[in-house]
Amino acid sequence: MKVAHLTSAHPRYDTRIFLKECRSLAAAGHEVTLVVADGRGDEQRDGVRIVDVGKLPGRWNRIFKTTRRVLVRARSLAADVYHLHDPELMPIGRRLKRQGRTVVYDAHEDLPRQMLAKHYLNGTVSRMLSRGVEVYQRRACGDFDAVVAATPYIRDRFAEFHPRVVDVNNFPMQGELSGAPDPTLAASPEEPPSVCYVGGIAPIRGIREIVRAMESVDQECRLQLAGSFNQLAVEQEVMTYAGWARVEAHGYLDRDGVRRVMGGSLAGLVTLHPVINYLDALPVKMFEYMSAGVAVIASDFPLWREIVVGNDCGLCVDPLDPPAIAEAIDFLVANPVRAREMGANGQRAVAERYNWQQEEDKLLDTYRALSG
Incomplete structure (x- = not known):
């Protein structure tokens, strides 16, 4: 399948998006394109085509103008599956869905609960925002073909209103961080641990x-x-x-x-x-x-x-x-x-137990179900 992963906010080599999900899908034989917005240009890396729509200054530019750029580029790819990684891309997902595209939303965080933790908002405002986000998220994601959740808790939250939700946990890739020096030893006898x-x-x-x-x-x-x-x-x-x-x-x-x-x-x-x-x-x-x-x-x-x-x-x-x-x-x-x-x-x-190889299987199973 032709697969397009879309992000307007994450770095191109994001651990979850690029290192794990995109590379796993490419290794499984899918044609994978990652659309980013960091101003660093296009490239081909580890079997993944990275396409850059450019970086604009300011959060509001990112939310409104960058997302439009992502949509234009996404349409040009004519992918079989569009996999979204940012809440601000949910409106794009709805537009792609109305055009008959297959859309997956990747819930990295529990966004409504995240609103409640914003220290710069008072309690009433944060609760109102949280409720508004909850309503919109249910409406938008309810139309998508699948939701990939970063934790079992987030999975259960989406499963309340969506029939196809899977937790693909952000566990480490085996061997990536091991093989280093003995972690109980200091760099030298003269240096403290x-x-x-x-x-x-x-x-x-x-x-x-x-x-x-x-x-x-x-x-x-x-x-x-x-x-x-x-x-x-x-x-x-x-x-x-x-x-x-x-x-x-x-x-x-x-x-x-x-x-x-x-x-x-x-x-x-x-x-x-x-x-x-x-x-x-x-x-x-x-x-x-x-x-x-x-x-x-x-x-x-x-x-x-x-x-x-x-x-x-x-x-x-x-x-x-x-x-x-x-x-x-x-x-x-x-x-x-x-x-x-x-x-x-x-x-x-x-x-x-807690490794990416097991989580990768769940991601690939989800894509197989979408292709069927």
């Missing part, structure tokens, strides 16, 4: 508490910080904390850089705040830490505790309590053998 945080950096993702925790860590330890801050003011703020003296900030890293940072760390932090859209999420980085053989320090949410404690691959803490985070770091630094055991347990769990 490290823990790491990899991913987008924001207050809601716990950056303030993590850096505060480094002030209280008793063991010799460094924090390897890999990712970009979403706000300059927050970056400037945490740089004034005493714990920043124990931070090595790497900025955004490619996959090789991520592998090196994880490979040189004895634990990975994923201490997101207990906001409504995180409680039932399956954070990619948690499973990537596990895949790399790195012990996990995670927020003590029921679903996450079931995974982390259930597989004995790390520790769960109150993400709003810097001393609790520091205590977990101290324990793993002081007990490297135990940290290594937890890391191995996590790696085993990924090999047996």
Whole structure:
């Protein structure tokens, strides 16, 4: 089949969209085109044709003008299946559907619940927006041919009104992050051991508490910080904390850089705040830490505790309590053998259950059903 994946907001090498879904479909024999809007031009990569509609400044331009460009390019492809990756593309999906096209919506997030977590909106406004998004999402996606959900929880939400929904979880590709140096060892005998945080950096993702925790860590330890801050003011703020003296900030890293940072760390932090859209999420980085053989320090949410404690691959803490985070770091630094055991347990769990190869089968099965 000719397949077109469409995004107006994600980078062209997005882990879920390009590295996993598009490459898996191409490897299965489909003719795959990925339409992006980053201004970096067209290219052919890993069996996927990448088509760029150009980047426009500003969010409103992206939502209104860029989406129109995506629609024009999508129509020109005459694909058998159009696979949408952004909520702002739902109107495009409806127009394609009215023209008789097969349309799949990929629900990366629970958008209505995400509205409730917007800190800059008051409660009444966020509830109204959430309800409005819920109504529109049901109306739009109800017309689509299939919904691919990033978690079982999101799957169940869409299954309330759509007959063809499948969860294709964002689990790691086996071997991508493993094979790195022993994660319980420091880079050299003279250097202290490290823990790491990899991913987008924001207050809601716990950056303030993590850096505060480094002030209280008793063991010799460094924090390897890999990712970009979403706000300059927050970056400037945490740089004034005493714990920043124990931070090595790497900025955004490619996959090789991520592998090196994880490979040189004895634990990975994923201490997101207990906001409504995180409680039932399956954070990619948690499973990537596990895949790399790195012990996990995670927020003590029921679903996450079931995974982390259930597989004995790390520790769960109150993400709003810097001393609790520091205590977990101290324990793993002081007990490297135990940290290594937890890391191995996590790696085993990924090999047996939480891996992309199993999720890929569900994606391919969905496409086979659409072609029939």
